[in-house]
Amino acid sequence: MLIDRRWRLVLSLLAVVSYAVPAFAQQPAPNGAAPAAGAAVKKPPKPAPATTGTADPVAAAAGGAKPTLLGQYGDWGAYTASPGGKKICFAIAKPASSETTPAGKTRNPSYMFISSRPGEKVTDEVSIIIGYPFKPNSEATVAVGTASFALYTQQDGAWIKNAAEEAHLIEAMRSGQNAVIKGMSAKGTHSTDVFSLKGLAQALDRTDQDCK
Numbered sequence: 001m002l003i004d005r006r007w008r009l010v011l012s013l014l015a016v017v018s019y020a021v022p023a024f025a026q027q028p029a030p031n032g033a034a035p036a037a038g039a040a041v042k043k044p045p046k047p048a049p050a051t052t053g054t055a056d057p058v059a060a061a062a063g064g065a066k067p068t069l070l071g072q073y074g075d076w077g078a079y080t081a082s083p084g085g086k087k088i089c090f091a092i093a094k095p096a097s098s099e100t101t102p103a104g105k106t107r108n109p110s111y112m113f114i115s116s117r118p119g120e121k122v123t124d125e126v127s128i129i130i131g132y133p134f135k136p137n138s139e140a141t142v143a144v145g146t147a148s149f150a151l152y153t154q155q156d157g158a159w160i161k162n163a164a165e166e167a168h169l170i171e172a173m174r175s176g177q178n179a180v181i182k183g184m185s186a187k188g189t190h191s192t193d194v195f196s197l198k199g200l201a202q203a204l205d206r207t208d209q210d211c212k
Helices: 002-026 163-175 200-210
Strands: 068-073 076-081 088-093 097-101 111-117 122-129 139-144 147-154 157-160 178-184 190-196
Touching: 068 200, 076 200, 088 200, 111 200, 122 139, 122 163, 122 200, 139 163, 147 163, 147 178, 157 163, 163 200
Parallel strands: none
Antiparallel strands: 068 076, 076 088, 088 111, 097 190, 111 122, 122 157, 139 147, 139 178, 147 157, 178 190
C-alpha cells in the first residue's frame, strides 16, 4: 500500500532531520519565538510517536546522510540530503502557535514539511508530524484562508487525502499567510496548529531549484 511505503521512507528521512536540527535551530525565529528544537522530514510518518524530535544521530547515520542547509526563508528552512544515495529536498517549519482542547494536554513537537524526491518524480509533497497518535481512522484538515483540504492520518503523520488537490494546496500556501491544521488524538484531544507561511514560497523555490 502507498501509505506503508511512505511509512518505511520516513525511517531514513527522520534520521536525516536529526542532523538538520542544529542548523535549523540556529536560525532566528520570528517575533522572538523560540527556535525549533527537533524536526521531521518528508511525507511518510515517523516510526512511532515517541520518536518525534528524539532520533539518535548515531542510529540515524545508518539511514541517511547529513543534510545541507540551502537557506532560511522567513519561518521556513530549506534543506537537501541524499539518504541511501537518493537525493531529497525539503522545506520545514514548526507551528507559530499550538492549542489543545482540553487545554494543557502534553504532546511532542509538531512540524510541517514539504519534500521533493526527484528519483521518484515526487515534487512538493506535504506532510505533517502532529506530535501525538491520531485517532485511528480519523481525518484531519488543513485550511489556508477560505480553502480547506482533508488529510488522511496514520499514527502521528498526516497527508492530503486527495492527491489531485495537493497542487492546489501548495498554490494556496505559497500566497497565503497561515495554514491551520486541526486533528484529534487517539485519546479524544482536539488540536489546532497554526503554521506561518512567511518565506514558504522562497523556500520552495530554492528546494525546487535544487531538486529539479
